[in-house]
Amino acid sequence: MRDGTVGGNGFGTAPNPDHRGWDESLYRDDARAYAPGAPSGTDFGGDDGAGSGAGPDADPASSDGGQEPPERIPGQRGAAGGGGHRRGGSRRRTKSRKRRVLKWVSIGAAVAVLGSAGAAYGYYEYLAGKIRKGERVSGSSTVAKTKANAAGKTAMNILILGSDSRNDPEDLKLGGAKNTVGDAARADVIMIAHLSADRSNMSVVSIPRDTRVNIPACTDPKTHEKFAPVNDIINASLGRGGAGCTLATVQNLTGVYIDHWLTIDFSGVVKMADVVGGVEVCVKQNVDDHSTPAQPGGSHLHLKAGKQKIYGETALKWLRTRHAWGSDAARAKAQHMYMSALIRQLRSQNLFTDPGKLNKIATTAMEAFEVSKEIGTPKKLYDLGMQLKTVPSDRITMLTMPHDADPKAPLAHYIPSADAPQVWSLLRNDVAMDGNGKAKTPASGAPATTPATTAPQGPAAAASDTIAVSVVNGTAGTSDGVATPNRAGGIATTLKTAGFTKAEASQQTKPSPGTTLTYPTSSGDQGKADATAVGKALKIPAGNVKASADVDTITLTIGADWKTGTDFSKTLPKSGSVPTTAEAVNGADTTGCMEVLPIYRW
Structure with missing residues (x-):
């Protein structure tokens, strides 16, 4: 042996x-x-x-x-024992x-x-x-970690990045552009994968790599080089402190706390496409993403029209193609088609009765990805995969950040549009972006998406006139930076009218993109019950009531998502209320097909 x-x-x-x-x-x-x-x-x-x-x-x-x-x-x-007789x-x-x-x-x-x-x-x-690992965050960000809701469950947000670095010889062979060897890496793909607290649905939001944003001060965790804040294209953040800098940039842009990041490079894409047995995509016309005088470079993707499985280098070319589709936003749409098909492909394979196949995919994935260090073990990555696996395809939504042309470079870059905050609100409030999990409208006619405000299991709330509440004006948020005057005082008055006579407006301000209602962790179930009662008075869902070690009394921070009114439920997005400008696609949809610009057809 x-x-x-x-x-x-x-x-x-x-x-x-x-x-x-x-x-x-x-x-x-x-x-x-x-x-x-x-x-x-x-x-x-x-x-x-x-x-x-x-x-x-x-x-x-x-x-x-x-x-x-x-x-x-x-x-x-x-x-021994005296013989046989x-x-x-x-x-x-x-x-x-x-x-x-x-x-x-x-x-x-x-x-x-x-x-x-x-x-x-x-x-x-x-x-x-x-496994290759790195720091979760390496830039300045004040977005707080998501707390468990009243049911004790927490949503999860994962940043998925695709690096265009050619500094590795294996990546250089695949990516071309030899003149960029030695340059800082850029993020060709930037996606936020949101897994709901109850693990029933998932959404994937792409941020076009050519979006102009404020990149915070970052420090490269490997070289310790410091980078000052700058207004630049978001894909540059990867080279200013690694994935942790991009994570901080995305948090500041969206107000959404990012739990983990995963980064994959060119060679990793090739390996993963092969090990899963190819991924199905579709083009309406024959495509050849060649170099032109107006658009030099190109991915050199060459496919016939129709549905087909792509492997290895062809998969990489698909994910990198931009010119043939017409824009970086259209590239995100093609990436969504690929990702949806990849998920369906993995779900169709009965990997868990085939240890050899499972081991091969596991080994390839460990080599292909770099991850934030808090999930940098095989067990944690496996557990993460198991959570993602539970979501059915028709409860997965792929979409792109709504955007407008950048006034500084309207033909090349983007800025978030007025519809973008709606998408960020859906993520922050853990509202499903698909309509497939919506309950039927009750006979009373009340909308099915009205947030639940019932008190959780546990002790009853104390008398309302004994519950102290601190109300903070955070309406300056992170979008326009403009606060609603006397907003905290107005809401404190509303609470007093409802019987919470100890509600007081805080003299401090704390800009917040989203409204939060927290209670001291040390107050336990009683604190939860009291805070939920406060939320009920303002129609804040029980699921939004969270424990926090950073407060010593029940604290209501009014965010940029609630600048007017006293009924918070009116500000909440409803299930499936994704702006049309986000071009959402359901993960079970197999009818999508990419349109090819005439100059790139053959």
């Missing part, structure tokens, strides 16, 4: 991971969660550990290659034989378990060694 421990000749280096298994019982109680279809303790590593056949159900006579050890050869006389000797020999058999079975089982554990640990370490 091979040595199954790290440093031996088994899985210490995992030279052929496609044939290796992975027993997550090393760090998770449910050993089967990562090897579906296999019993706990199963060894997927060929003859590593379990190859001897020893085990509880094994034939004892064959536990050592079919031959018994010398001390228990049948018929042997003169063994002693009365009761046969029974003793039988018991002795059973004890020896049990000993050998136990030893075999122990070796099998240790071998499997060693193999699993070795493979886990092999995968862990493939």
